[in-house]
Amino acid sequence: MDKVKIAFIGCGGIAGWHLSHLLGFDDVEYVGFCDIIPERAENFVKRTGGTAKAYTDYKAMLEEIKPDAVYICTPPHVHGDIEFALIERGIPFLVEKPMTLDYALAEKICNAAEEKGLITAVGFQDRYLGIIEKVKDYIKDKQIGLVTGAWVGGIPGVWWWRKKETSGGQIVEQNIHLFDMSRYLFGEPTKIYVSAGKGIVDPEAAGVPGYDVEDYSSAVVTFENGVVVTLLTGCYIRDGGGVPCGLNIYCADATIEYGLRSYVKIRDKNGEQFYRNEGDHGIIEDRTFIDAIKTGDPSAIRSPYRDALKTLRLVLAANESIETGKPVDL
Numbered sequence: 362m363d364k365v366k367i368a369f370i371g372c373g374g375i376a377g378w379h380l381s382h383l384l385g386f387d388d389v390e391y392v393g394f395c396d397i398i399p400e401r402a403e404n405f406v407k408r409t410g411g412t413a414k415a416y417t418d419y420k421a422m423l424e425e426i427k428p429d430a431v432y433i434c435t436p437p438h439v440h441g442d443i444e445f446a447l448i449e450r451g452i453p454f455l456v457e458k459p460m461t462l463d464y465a466l467a468e469k470i471c472n473a474a475e476e477k478g479l480i481t482a483v484g485f486q487d488r489y490l491g492i493i494e495k496v497k498d499y500i501k502d503k504q505i506g507l508v509t510g511a512w513v514g515g516i517p518g519v520w521w522w523r524k525k526e527t528s529g530g531q532i533v534e535q536n537i538h539l540f541d542m543s544r545y546l547f548g549e550p551t552k553i554y555v556s557a558g559k560g561i562v563d564p565e566a567a568g569v570p571g572y573d574v575e576d577y578s579s580a581v582v583t584f585e586n587g588v589v590v591t592l593l594t595g596c597y598i599r600d601g602g603g604v605p606c607g608l609n610i611y612c613a614d615a616t617i618e619y620g621l622r623s624y625v626k627i628r629d630k631n632g633e634q635f636y637r638n639e640g641d642h643g644i645i646e647d648r649t650f651i652d653a654i655k656t657g658d659p660s661a662i663r664s665p666y667r668d669a670l671k672t673l674r675l676v677l678a679a680n681e682s683i684e685t686g687k688p689v690d691l
Contacts, residue, residue: 362429362654362655363388364388364389364390365388365389365390365429365430365651365654365655366390366391366392366426366427366428366429366430367383367389367390367391367392367428367429367430367431367432368391368392368393368394368395368413368422368426368428368430368431368432369393369394369395369396369405369431369432369434370395370396370419370422370431370432370433370434370435370443371395371396371432371433371434371435371436371457372394372395372396372398372401372402372404372405372434373396373401373434373519374519375434375457375484376405376432376434377405378643379432379434379455379643379647380405380408380409381643382641382643382644382646382647382648383647383651384408384409385644386647386648386651388651388655389651391405391406391409391410391412391413392413392414392426392427392428393413393414393415393416393422393425393426393428394406394409394413394414394415394416395415395416395417395418395419395422396415396417397417399415399417402415402416402417403415414426419443419446420446423446423447423450423452428452429452429453429654430452430453430454430455430480430650430651430654431447431452431453431454431455432454432455432456432457433447433454433455433456433457434457435457436519436521436527436528437459437460437461437462437521437527437528437529437533437534438462438521438526438527438528440456440460440461440466440467440470441461441463441466441470444456444470444473444474445470445473447479448470448473448474448477448479451477451479452479453479453480453481453653453654454479454481454482455481455482455483455484455647455650456481456482456483456484456666457483457484458483458484458485458537458538458541458669458672458673459529459533459534459537459673459676460483460666460669460670460673461673462526462529462533462677464670464673464674464677467670467673468670470666471666471667471670474666475667480653480654480657480659480662481659481662481665481666481667482646482649482650482653482659482662482664482665482666483664483665483666483668483669484646484664485538485541485545485663485664485669485672486538486642486643486646487538487541487542487622487642488541488542488545488646488663488664489642489643489645489646489649489663490622490638490642491636491638491639491640491642492619492624492625492636492637492638493542493545493546493619493625495625495636496546496610496617496619496625497545497546499615499617499627500546500610500612500617503612503613503614503615504612504613504614505547505586505588505610505611505612505613506587506588506589506611506612506613507588507589507590507591507611508543508547508588508589508590508591508608508609508610508611509590509591509592509593509608509609509611510539510543510590510591510592510593510606510607510608510609511539511592511593511594511595511604511605511606511607512531512535512536512538512539512592512593512594512595512606512621513577513593513594513595513596513598513604513606514595514596514598514603514604514606515596515597515598515599516562516567516569516572516596517535520571522534522535522574523564523569523571523572523573523574524571524572524573524574525573525574528574529676529677529680530574530575530680531574531575531578531594531595531596532555532575532578532580532594532676532679532680533676533677533679533680535594535596536592536594536676537672537673537676539592539607539608539621540580540582540592540672540675540676540679541664541669541672542608543582543584543590543592543608544671544672544675545663546608546610547584547586547588547590548584548585548586548588549584549585549671549691550582550583550584550585550675550691551583551584551585551690551691552582552583552688552689552690552691553580553581553582553583553675553678553679553682553688553689553691554580554581554682554687554688554689555578555579555580555581555679555680555682555683556578556579556683557575557577557578557579557683558575558576558577558578559575559576560576561576561577561597562576562596562597574596575594575683576595576596576597577593577594577595577596577597578593578594578595578679578683579591579592579593579594580592580593580594580679580682582675605620606620606621607619607620607621607623612629614629614630615627615628615629615630616628616629622638622642623637623638624636624637624638646663649661649662649663650662674691675691678691
């Protein structure tokens with residue numbers, strides 16, 4: 362195909378991020394944008410030249426148009442029917458993380474998509490970072506014992522993020538990126554234990570009514586190869602606070618510092634090597650997905666739904682550990 366016909370379901374912030382990349386491609390045609398807030402969908406129509414149509418009902422959209430692929434950029438709690446509607450029509454999709462808050466549902470979606478032979482991708486954007494490829498290549502023959510990491514900051518402004526029933530909490534919705542990166546770099550986990558707490562964030566004072574997620578947590582994940590990763594997660598930081606987010610990898614003969622989406626610093630017997638992230642890795646993610654649709658070859662997609670299912674299982678197990686106070690075997 363010369364041009365890939367694209368539609369969006371969900372036209373919020375992350376959808377705008379993807380669209381900003383697609384606008385730089387000359388082989389994409391826009392056919393529909395859907396959002397429950399009409400102005401958002403209409404804004405996307407304007408940004409893409411006004412030839413697509415805006416919708417507030419994705420089912421109505423899919424009855425009228427026939428996209429080659431769809432971007433699903435909705436809050437975590439509304440997945441399921443959307444994916445099955447696309448699968449039924451044989452439409453490939455890229456879905457943002459987390460794909461759903463229900464592992465059994467995600468597994469059904471995955472199985473149904475594979476039975477249809479559909480190309481799928483999940484928005485684990487950091488897998489496309491050039492600096493991460495340097496890390497992955499550097500550690501392939503290294504002995505690694507401990508890894509520490511953190512995603513600690515404030516509370517995002519969207520209403521659904523602050524409620525556990527709609528976001529899954531900060532581990533599931535946000536720090537899922539570092540949990541996924543741990544899998545990408547170190548292999549498959551066997552056990553996770555998480556301790557968490559609340560009480561620092563005052564929902565009224567912070568202006569976040571309905572807030573009920575954990576303020577902070579510390580997760581210890583053990584991997585099949587013996588690597589032990591400790592990941593800190595927190596959303597209680599206010600003015601004057603701050604934690605360097607990313608990963609620190611402690612090898613037997615080297616230390617690697619990954620500054621989240623920013624840089625990699627390697628210290629070993631040869632001294633210090635510093636690599637700054639160049640360019641927008643999201644362009645690579647979206648280019649990879651579009652090329653997969655054009656060629657029918659998904660092999661370059663670094664996070665197909667089946668693989669992403671393993672990361673979803675890991676972060677949902679983190680929530681289980683918080684709730685039970687016990688380790689969870691994977």
